[in-house]
Amino acid sequence: MAKKTPARLSCPTNFEKIEPVFNQEFGTNDPIFPEWTLERMPKKINIKRIKLDKNKMFERWLYGSYNTKGKFRCLKCIKSGIVDNDATWSSAYTTILCRAYYGPDTDEYGQDWIGGWIQMKIFAQQCTTCDEYVTAELDDQKCRNFVTWLHRWIAHKFYGYPLPSFGYRGKKSDGPHLVDRCEACHAGWCHFHGNKSQNKNFLIKQ
């Protein structure tokens, strides 16, 4: 029997990897919150940090960010035959933005529900060779770490549980980080220390 090699393009997306871990974590790990749903953040959402109030809220949604280490692969460069080294990079400042809302919602049949919604977005970085925006790839362990943080964050913010510190926070002395090529820096969410003075000077592509 011939072995099937999975095609590269059919690799699960980050969201497809994270969603089942999320359902498992929120549905079975104490404290359980089965009424919460995870979604991709819709593209039209304005994700600039500067519009938030002092509680990190905007229009009833609570915003929070998580820092991890991601690998980036520019498929455009790889397809055009650029050597791997110039088309791939990793970044200690890979930012995941989440926003959460708990309350009433109406489903497609007009039925009212009370539940929690979390929307997530992984910020892209721009390829230095071709300027394409590339989204980081997270391995299984990093997906699990993110969901663990998400669970604690929701437990803390919506149910008053204590919040231990989580997430990869980068080295003490910041390594090289291409602020101009980081979507999270532009939006003001990057954990890179050097981004603070720059928040207001950028406009994010919507």
Ligand SMILES: [Zn+2]
């Ligand atoms: Zn590229």
Ligand SMILES: [Zn+2]
């Ligand atoms: Zn950044």
